[in-house]
Amino acid sequence: xxxxxxxxxKSGCPWCVDVQGYLRDHDIAxxxxxxxGDRAAMEEMVALSGQSKAPTLDWDxxxxxxxxxxxxxxxxxxxx
Numbered sequence: 001x002x003x004x005x006x007x008x009x010k011s012g013c014p015w016c017v018d019v020q021g022y023l024r025d026h027d028i029a030x031x032x033x034x035x036x037g038d039r040a041a042m043e044e045m046v047a048l049s050g051q052s053k054a055p056t057l058d059w060d061x062x063x064x065x066x067x068x069x070x071x072x073x074x075x076x077x078x079x080x
Contacts, residue, residue: 004031008045010054011036015068019055022069028080030057 007023007030009016023030035042035054042052049056053066057075064075 004058005060006030006058007032008035008041008048008054008056008058010034013054016055018069019057019067019072022072028076 007019009020009032011034020032022028033041033045035045045054045056046052048058049063049065051065055067056063056065057067057072059075059079062079064071067075
């Protein structure tokens, strides 16, 4: 069974907007969690990644944190 793919984002984060646009434009499904104003979601992201910067992606148990589209593209190679 495949793990869930979760993208943690913050409101007003330009990197988050760019990453969400890339995923949408390439029909890559993820569940998006907005951590701004949600203490439990922020704690979940920090526990997962060891840091508080967004975006953070949990891709079937592999974590990519504090990244932009330039880091996302190579991360996704071979995972799709």
